[in-house]
């Protein structure tokens with residue numbers, strides 16, 4: 020097992036380029052199955068979830084090679100419609116493969132991906148969307164057998180704007196003759212990126228980013244070369260690193276318009292932020308002020324994937340901050356470890372009330388989920404003394420060598436092997 024050893028107290032200072040988006044790359048990897056040719060994903064982040072997804076594609080009969088920062092997928096060989104059980108449990112995003120496998124092979128068998136640290140992660144909306152397209156679904160013993168023999172374009176309505184369910188339906192409908200319309204679709208930027216990728220393969224998807232998405236099925240999709248959007252969450256995490264250490268950072272290769280809620284909160288805390296087309300510069304005050312209230316919501320609300328990081332930053336801000344996690348039912352597990360570092364946080368249900376303290380103290384803590392782990396690293400940067408953040412592998416799921424980037428920006432952070 021590996022961990023991050025951090026000696027706190029150094030200001031984050033300098034320039035960095037944001038990685039490309041994990042939550043765009045994962046559905047794009049799945050959508051590559053729809054093409055009967057080769058696809059190259061450029062600037063593919065070197066993260067565990069992307070490699071896990073590539074492994075599943077290989078098990079399904081595709082060739083998938085990661086080299087020189089590019090993921091190359093050849094999906095001509097797709098023949099296996101049964102998702103490997105062990106792998107679909109290893110990465111929840113494997114559920115995104117349902118749509119494209121049905122789109123290409125008109126049948127699919129997957130096992131329930133199961134919950135994770137942040138919640139039960141049900142897939143009822145995924146299944147509802149596919150049933151609306153005529154997919155017959157048999158669920159027994161944790162296995163989901165899908166028969167797409169009579170699939171047809173149609174109208175899909177989501178009771179909740181689920182990101183994954185929206186993406187699954189878009190991919191299932193891309194090769195389905197006729198017009199499929201998704202109502203109350205999720206509006207995240209990663210869905211717009213999936214639309215752009217499918218259209219680059221010759222698809223006809225429109226409306227992503229709004230609540231109504233239309234997919235006009237085409238006969239075939241071809242491979243393409245594609246660069247995913249910047250990772251707004253990884254970028255937001257680096258902005259928080261500068262904010263929590265009283266530093267300054269210039270982030271390049273970012274989309275400021277995808278970070279509006281995050282920059283709004285950091286400005287409320289006293290940070291000065293300058294935005295240009297593909298750049299965000301942030302200067303932090305000596306001491307941050309608490310934001311009054313932060314509540315996570317589907318896009319364009321405040322992103323749940325930035326909640327843990329902002330909660331960590333609020334621990335050393337002057338005043339009281341209230342954080343409400345509305346999207347996942349168990350996404351405050353980082354609070355316990357932040358309290359071990361001296362934070363003053365009270366949790367009641369999905370609400371955390373943080374009384375800012377002058378200083379946190381280094382401690383031995385452990386990541387429990389991807390973004391909670393990143394939040395602990397942020398707290399460690401600001402803490403007095405040494406912190407050991409165990410389970411670096413959880414953080415590596417979504418961050419491309421986070422310790423290298425932070426170290427380059429002045430942090431004293433090492434990746435260490437633990438017994």
Ligand code: EPZ
Nearest residue numbers: 042045112140141142143144145181182183184324346347
């Ligand atoms: C995507 O997960 C992201 N993952 C998550 O990022 C992100 O937190 C989430 O969207 C919300 O923005 C990827 O894109 C790979 P949802 P997803 O379906 O698709 C409930 C990270 O840290 N729901 O929008 O699973 C669900 O329980 C990860 O990078 C149902 O009830 O999110 C949750 O409460 C974490 N039934 C809410 O909707 C369903 O069928 C949001 O889930 C599906 C979801």
